[in-house]
Amino acid sequence: MDERALLQEVAAIIGKEHCLDDCAVLSCGDRLIVATTDMLHETTDFPNGMTDWQIGWMCAAVTLSDIASMGAVPAVLLLAVGLDDPSRIGEITRGARDCCSEAGAYIAGGDIDHHEELTIVSSGIGMVTPDHIVRRSGSKSGDLVCVTGVLGCAQAALNGYHQYDKTLMEPHPRVSEGVILGRTGATSMMDISDGLSISLYDLLEANSCGYSIYREKLPSPAGVPPDEATALALYGGGDYELLFTVPNDWVPPPGLHYSVIGDVIRDHCILLDGDVMVRKGYEHTWGS
Amino acid sequence: MDERALLQEVAAIIGKEHCLDDCAVLSCGDRLIVATTDMLHETTDFPNGMTDWQIGWMCAAVTLSDIASMGAVPAVLLLAVGLDDPSRIGEITRGARDCCSEAGAYIAGGDIDHHEELTIVSSGIGMVTPDHIVRRSGSKSGDLVCVTGVLGCAQAALNGYHQYDKTLMEPHPRVSEGVILGRTGATSMMDISDGLSISLYDLLEANSCGYSIYREKLPSPAGVPPDEATALALYGGGDYELLFTVPNDWVPPPGLHYSVIGDVIRDHCILLDGDVMVRKGYEHTWGS
Numbered sequence: 001m002d003e004r005a006l007l008q009e010v011a012a013i014i015g016k017e018h019c020l021d022d023c024a025v026l027s028c029g030d031r032l033i034v035a036t037t038d039m040l041h042e043t044t045d046f047p048n049g050m051t052d053w054q055i056g057w058m059c060a061a062v063t064l065s066d067i068a069s070m071g072a073v074p075a076v077l078l079l080a081v082g083l084d085d086p087s088r089i090g091e092i093t094r095g096a097r098d099c100c101s102e103a104g105a106y107i108a109g110g111d112i113d114h115h116e117e118l119t120i121v122s123s124g125i126g127m128v129t130p131d132h133i134v135r136r137s138g139s140k141s142g143d144l145v146c147v148t149g150v151l152g153c154a155q156a157a158l159n160g161y162h163q164y165d166k167t168l169m170e171p172h173p174r175v176s177e178g179v180i181l182g183r184t185g186a187t188s189m190m191d192i193s194d195g196l197s198i199s200l201y202d203l204l205e206a207n208s209c210g211y212s213i214y215r216e217k218l219p220s221p222a223g224v225p226p227d228e229a230t231a232l233a234l235y236g237g238g239d240y241e242l243l244f245t246v247p248n249d250w251v252p253p254p255g256l257h258y259s260v261i262g263d264v265i266r267d268h269c270i271l272l273d274g275d276v277m278v279r280k281g282y283e284h285t286w287g288s
Numbered sequence: 289m290d291e292r293a294l295l296q297e298v299a300a301i302i303g304k305e306h307c308l309d310d311c312a313v314l315s316c317g318d319r320l321i322v323a324t325t326d327m328l329h330e331t332t333d334f335p336n337g338m339t340d341w342q343i344g345w346m347c348a349a350v351t352l353s354d355i356a357s358m359g360a361v362p363a364v365l366l367l368a369v370g371l372d373d374p375s376r377i378g379e380i381t382r383g384a385r386d387c388c389s390e391a392g393a394y395i396a397g398g399d400i401d402h403h404e405e406l407t408i409v410s411s412g413i414g415m416v417t418p419d420h421i422v423r424r425s426g427s428k429s430g431d432l433v434c435v436t437g438v439l440g441c442a443q444a445a446l447n448g449y450h451q452y453d454k455t456l457m458e459p460h461p462r463v464s465e466g467v468i469l470g471r472t473g474a475t476s477m478m479d480i481s482d483g484l485s486i487s488l489y490d491l492l493e494a495n496s497c498g499y500s501i502y503r504e505k506l507p508s509p510a511g512v513p514p515d516e517a518t519a520l521a522l523y524g525g526g527d528y529e530l531l532f533t534v535p536n537d538w539v540p541p542p543g544l545h546y547s548v549i550g551d552v553i554r555d556h557c558i559l560l561d562g563d564v565m566v567r568k569g570y571e572h573t574w575g576s
Contacts, residue, residue, distance in 0.1 A: 024396030
């Protein structure tokens, strides 16, 4: 049983419309609130060698990235921390606070508990006007498919390219990029936490069109053999870049570091250099 | 080291103003958003014999109670669930959904993860106008100290009075009561999750006045010997009733089930029948 099968079970109970985007959306007067929650814990989410400050930073980054992917401005984070050792709380909180500060947000509260295994749930709230929100749905045939930054750096670090350790352990959520993309007409968007391939298939699920991607257009990690670099860009997780679509006459805002990696197509499928792309990346599976 | 010492360490890092109330508060146009998060897990938070539906219900109830205690209307909950066994997700989600439905809220999303020990973090968002929000601070000397419902029922169930098992395992957050109290002029409010004594000391911390409480005025569980019933009402946790203060000429709204248990006094202390009240109740402590 994989994570997505479980999600479908939950969707049947709470309503499928509440499981489509990176964040929940609700209205508050003339604005929209977006809200999201992420659970991370020691054995599966924090690579060996991370400091507690980096753990706190990463927990905040993951949530801020979800908010950014809706085109929203992050406002506050709440941190629920299940501690195996009470002396860790200071550095974890400082790391999360520093990541929030960089994004113009702050930690507004939380909960502390004792736990056998360090477990952190970061929940965030952002705000956006109805005309600037970007959802997973909205891609149109003929749009360009784009990503921010370089893909595969976090996985490159795990593969032993230590020049990328900092990208893995201190991911910088694309907060200002997400807001700019919302204001300049991105048609659909999500973040790439589990790798490009899985993200494209998630995007596919929310749209009736499809996506055609080209290997040679992928921004991949320098200093890695070409085939491995491409595989990292396609299937590596942990990058927290943004995957988005824009009209093909879109005028990019100055200073945005992004790459066009393909096109939105009519057929409801994902193509890689013309063939159906394998759906793989980081995904938790349970034993039966 | 106890939970409150850890909270002080966190407060020094994120700002004490973000650790004073049951919820974080931020403005959104002409309204206020309140937000809160609670971590619960199997070994410490769910009494033996609870069904998964009841576990889901309780997780939602705890969060809805925090929102209610600010006088806010609950809007949405996000549920992050760390599952030891994937087959539990359905009933847990149904329980949380049903509790939300009763409160007029809904589950708007969440996260699913694998965990050695079932761990659930419920985060909630509510809304309230600035003139109807009620905080922990705001008690005035001469005000009446009040509570909703009956205190000590959850602990009575743990002590073996099984007529209270349902109160323990399916707490009903005082959502409509909290909203009504906000609209009719309560001066300060919080929920009583860790027992009356600890809650009064928390209220004390947010105010410069004090509180004088009388044993004979406490609404305590029926069918329990009087001394034990009083102890349960003072020190038992898990009730999720509201503790609030109102002006002494307050006109109670029709149908509100509440008890006046004492007065707000000038001195910064908690008195029980005129003597300083012992601060005790449910509180997690860490070994060194």
